[in-house]
Amino acid sequence: MTCTTMELTERLLSRPSGAVARTDLAGHVAIHGALSLPKRDDRSWSDGVLRAVAESGLLGRGGAGFPSAIKWDAARRGARRPLLVVNAMEGEPASAKDRVLLSYSPHLVLDGADVAAAVIGASEVVICVADDSGPTAASVDAAIAERTRAGRSRRRFSVARPPGRYVSGEESALVAWLNTRQALPTMRIDKSVALTVGRRPTLVHNAETLSHVALIARHGAAWFRQAGTFEAPGTTLVTVTGAVRSPGVVEVALGTPVADILVRAGADAQLSGVLMGGYGGAWLDPAHLATPYAPAPLAAVGATQGVGIIVALPTGSCGIAETARIARYMAGESAGQCGPCVFGLPAIADDLELLWAGRADADLLPRIHHRADTVEGRGACRHPDGVVRLVRSAMALFADDVRAHAAGRPCPGHAAPSVMPFPATPAIRRSGS
Numbered sequence: 001m002t003c004t005t006m007e008l009t010e011r012l013l014s015r016p017s018g019a020v021a022r023t024d025l026a027g028h029v030a031i032h033g034a035l036s037l038p039k040r041d042d043r044s045w046s047d048g049v050l051r052a053v054a055e056s057g058l059l060g061r062g063g064a065g066f067p068s069a070i071k072w073d074a075a076r077r078g079a080r081r082p083l084l085v086v087n088a089m090e091g092e093p094a095s096a097k098d099r100v101l102l103s104y105s106p107h108l109v110l111d112g113a114d115v116a117a118a119v120i121g122a123s124e125v126v127i128c129v130a131d132d133s134g135p136t137a138a139s140v141d142a143a144i145a146e147r148t149r150a151g152r153s154r155r156r157f158s159v160a161r162p163p164g165r166y167v168s169g170e171e172s173a174l175v176a177w178l179n180t181r182q183a184l185p186t187m188r189i190d191k192s193v194a195l196t197v198g199r200r201p202t203l204v205h206n207a208e209t210l211s212h213v214a215l216i217a218r219h220g221a222a223w224f225r226q227a228g229t230f231e232a233p234g235t236t237l238v239t240v241t242g243a244v245r246s247p248g249v250v251e252v253a254l255g256t257p258v259a260d261i262l263v264r265a266g267a268d269a270q271l272s273g274v275l276m277g278g279y280g281g282a283w284l285d286p287a288h289l290a291t292p293y294a295p296a297p298l299a300a301v302g303a304t305q306g307v308g309i310i311v312a313l314p315t316g317s318c319g320i321a322e323t324a325r326i327a328r329y330m331a332g333e334s335a336g337q338c339g340p341c342v343f344g345l346p347a348i349a350d351d352l353e354l355l356w357a358g359r360a361d362a363d364l365l366p367r368i369h370h371r372a373d374t375v376e377g378r379g380a381c382r383h384p385d386g387v388v389r390l391v392r393s394a395m396a397l398f399a400d401d402v403r404a405h406a407a408g409r410p411c412p413g414h415a416a417p418s419v420m421p422f423p424a425t426p427a428i429r430r431s432g433s
């Protein structure tokens with residue numbers, strides 16, 4: 001996907017529309033103003049920033065939507081100096097927001113990381129960029145070098161390059177890779193127990209979340225809350241693709257109707273469905289496009305904000321075909337350590353491909369539902385749960401097509417090309433083709 005910033009916003013994407021151009025340190029300061037950080041540990045400054053982040057209501061933009069201030073408070077109460085990890089892995093193939101942010105405005109993310117590290121007492125920051133995102137990593141490396149030359153930080157910044165796989169960005173997988181070079185998620189019964197790299201407690205923060213922190217540290221909580229809703233304040237980055245004239249990343253105030261976001265991207269007037277949240281997200285009925293883009297309203301119509309992805313499915317496309325393709329891709333991205341995920345996801349993909357091809361047996365539909373029930377909640381990470389949510393939403397939204405395909409009459413769109421961006425992988429295939 002070509003990444004463009006589609007419209008001027010005053011916050012993270014503070015540039016007129018056009019192709020992404022990297023902002024150097026001087027340009028960054030000219031746009032956002034200088035960031036002032038204490039020269040040494042300063043408890044009252046840290047308390048003030050922590051209070052501002054808490055009052056801002058900033059929720060993590062990495063998919064979990066967890067309040068940032070709670071994570072920080074836990075991290076700074078540990079006995080050892082923590083490590084701050086910036087998660088810019090962007091394992092979702094349909095997502096481009098981390099890439100745009102770090103390619104276009106890397107200093108905003110690094111400022112946010114500097115603020116968070118100062119608050120929690122971390123002396124080191126590691127920015128994780130996937131090993132297949134070379135230009136993004138180069139932009140971050142260049143930004144770190146600029147800041148070092150300018151004497152901007154007393155902390156050590158470095159870039160790490162975990163493998164560019166879907167689950168590598170899951171925070172426990174990221175920490176496992178930093179420890180062992182194996183990006184495998186770990187089962188965490190008690191999420192309040194800190195992750196560790198070596199023996200250091202480790203705080204993992206999404207890149208976009210930190211860029212908001214950089215601005216809250218400058219302008220305060222009340223400014224942050226001038227955009228968005230009371231429950232979901234601020235702006236957020238959304239990657240919009242599919243049946244749109246201008247695919248790319250747009251910054252919107254939370255609470256903006258989904259329809260307005262699609263209009264900004266130049267979406268077709270009529271759509272068959274809208275994929276919300278990414279490949280572990282859910283299909284949204286076009287009848288619900290007036291829904292505010294925020295976690296609670298989207299959940300109320302069975303959708304999710306997820307990692308900030310909207311894919312418009314054009315009329316004439318087949319939602320079953322797209323769901324089968326995504327399920328096959330997701331099955332291939334399993335980290336291969338939990339039986340229900342390793343065996344269940346390929347089985348779900350097999351059944352969906354049979355349905356797509358109009359070759360269902362009499363038990364196929366109940367079998368898909370049974371497999372979804374069996375897989376859900378049984379993995380060390382949420383990877384299979386995302387697939388289950390997506391499949392269930394497809395069976396509901398495309399119910400008429402499901403019945404026709406199951407009866408051996410695939411819809412006319414079943415042979416249409418996919419609008420989903422997938423990395424080149426032999427795992428994507430269509431049954432019977």
Ligand code: SF4
Pocket residue numbers: 167184185186333334335336337338339341342378379380381382383384
């Ligand atoms: S649920 Fe799947 S992706 Fe997650 S750790 Fe287990 S095998 Fe890996």
